[in-house]
Amino acid sequence: MSNTPRNDAAEVRAVVAEISPAATGVVSVRLEPAVGDKMPSWEPGAHVDLVLGPDLERQYSLCGDPADLRSWRIGVLREPESRGGSSHVHDNLVVGDEVRCRGPRNNFSLDDADDYVFIAGGIGITPILPMIGACEAAGKPWRLVYGGRAEDSMAFRSELAAYGDRVTIWPQDTRGLLDLDGLLGTPAPGTEIYCCGPGALLDAVEERCANWPDGALHLERFRPKEGALDGENSAFEVVLDYSDISIMVAPDQTVAEAIEAAGVHIPTSCREGTCGTCETVVLEGEPDHRDSYLTPQEKESNEVMMPCCSRSCSARLVLDL
Structure with missing residues (x-):
């Protein structure tokens, strides 16, 4: 295990070049470099952190073409219970604004497989779009089932129409819930989901x-799993091995x-506990794992934790910080 301190992802200054509707309640935002002529490179599944103001930082999946570094594209849903991020993008962000970005980071990378099944719900289509493009470029077989509340709320449908019957649009108001039993009922070796x-x-x-x-399913969550953050909070000691500091974590502190x-x-x-940044x-x-990011096997190994939300089952934790 390394004793090298962790580094932040690079910070990028970007300018809002275009804001356009992508569906009811969803806008597509195109960002161009404020300095230079290229944005940092990225791969399908990557997201960026947008710094929208003091204590207002949100993660958005990149959903454009990774080969086009003249700009980045994100899709932003207006959340009914917005904590400030989506409402700021929809109500305050305008063309010409400069925003700070951190990243890209990729916690949802596309593995090599024989076949792919993509399942998207609502704004969850954004990281899937470049994955489909990568499969097309590599000549890999794939299919997408895309669900949403209603068809007019489902973003980027016109782009997906080019793929024909490999894409199934499934609006809940006319078709009900996705047929997951029919889609996933029979395991298919070599297929990744x-x-x-x-x-x-x-x-x-x-x-x-x-x-x-094992390993066939890949998930990316926008919100913590139900009950993931629950549990008794008691004080415990944390030792930062690299910094040679010992601190007490109070019950009301992360x-x-x-x-x-x-x-x-x-x-x-x-x-x-959803983005993996603080791993x-x-x-x-x-550790008392309360994140929604690590796999059950990773949690069982106790090799890493998410300090933003997880706590300790033992009286003392030693971290590589």
Whole structure:
């Protein structure tokens, strides 16, 4: 295990070049470099952090063409219960505004496989779009089932129409819930499944894939799993091995907050265990994993944890920070 401190992703200054409707309640935002003529390179599944203001930082999947570095594209849904990010993009962001971006980061990368099944729910289509493009370029077989509340709320349908019957548009108001049993009922060795969307969809897909080979299912969550952040909060000690500092984490503090209060920088973004930005190596102790990012196998190994939300089952944790 490395004793090298973790580094933040690069910060990029970008200018809003275009904002256009992508569906009812969804806008497509195109960002161009504020300095130079190229944006940083990225691969399908990557996301960026948009710094929209003080204490207002949100993650959005890149959904354009990775080969076109003249700009980045994101899709932003107006969230009914917005914490400030989506409402800011929809109501305040205008062409010409400069925004700071961090990244790209990729916690949802496209593995090599014989075949692919893509399942998207609502705005979860955004990371899937460049994955489909990559499959097309590589000549890989794939299919997409894309669900949403109603057809007019489902973004980027015109782009998907070019793929013909490999894409199934499934509006809930006319077709009901996705037929996941028909889609996933029989495991197919060599096929990998990529799913992004609301938590209920991801939970249902995860349940249907219990009998699939390990590693076949790939999920990206926008929100924590139901109950993931719950649990008893008690005080415990955290030792930062690289910094040679010992701190106490109070019951009303997260590990990340206690580390920051001690003057040690730790990269964070979502602060709720979904993005993977703060992933930290555990050298000693047993974490109380409350994230929605690590796989069950990764949690069982206790090799890493998410200090933004997870706590400790042991009285002492030693972290590689």
